[in-house]
Amino acid sequence: MEIATSTAPVxxxxxxxxxxxxxxxxxxxxxxxxxxxxxxxxxCAGMNYLLGFDQKKEGDQExxxxxxxxxxxxxxxxxxxxxxxxxxxxxxxxxxxxxxxxASKTCGCGTSFSV
Numbered sequence: 001m002e003i004a005t006s007t008a009p010v011x012x013x014x015x016x017x018x019x020x021x022x023x024x025x026x027x028x029x030x031x032x033x034x035x036x037x038x039x040x041x042x043x044c045a046g047m048n049y050l051l052g053f054d055q056k057k058e059g060d061q062e063x064x065x066x067x068x069x070x071x072x073x074x075x076x077x078x079x080x081x082x083x084x085x086x087x088x089x090x091x092x093x094x095x096x097x098x099x100x101x102x103a104s105k106t107c108g109c110g111t112s113f114s115v
Contacts, residue, residue: 008063008070009081010037016096019087020068029053034062034069037085038076047079049098078102 012020020035036054039047056062056071063070072080083100 008065009072009077010065010070010083010085012065012068013084013086015087015089016085017066017068019096024053027053032056034071036071037080038073039079051085051096 024033024035032055033053034056036050036052038050040050042048054071057073059073059075060071061074061077063072079102080100081102083098083102086097086099088094088097
């Protein structure tokens, strides 16, 4: 299985990396699982972000972001290039947040966008 030598099209903040490593450990996932980052149609703004642990599928690119195995379908890079994923612990927001420079519009919850 080849891992992409190019730079991943997305980045993870220290908070996101820490939370993802904690979640992976809690779920006791095997080595064949990695973090899937992607998009799907739907949501109030047109597209939803995908973020979760999954196995590699045909058409996926694989990246290593500081020890975190990441899978992304090749076609999704167009929508996600330059995106930063963070994890917030604040009173107003708790969870993963997506800072996507390609989004022309986002919904109030921050998990849906349009380009």
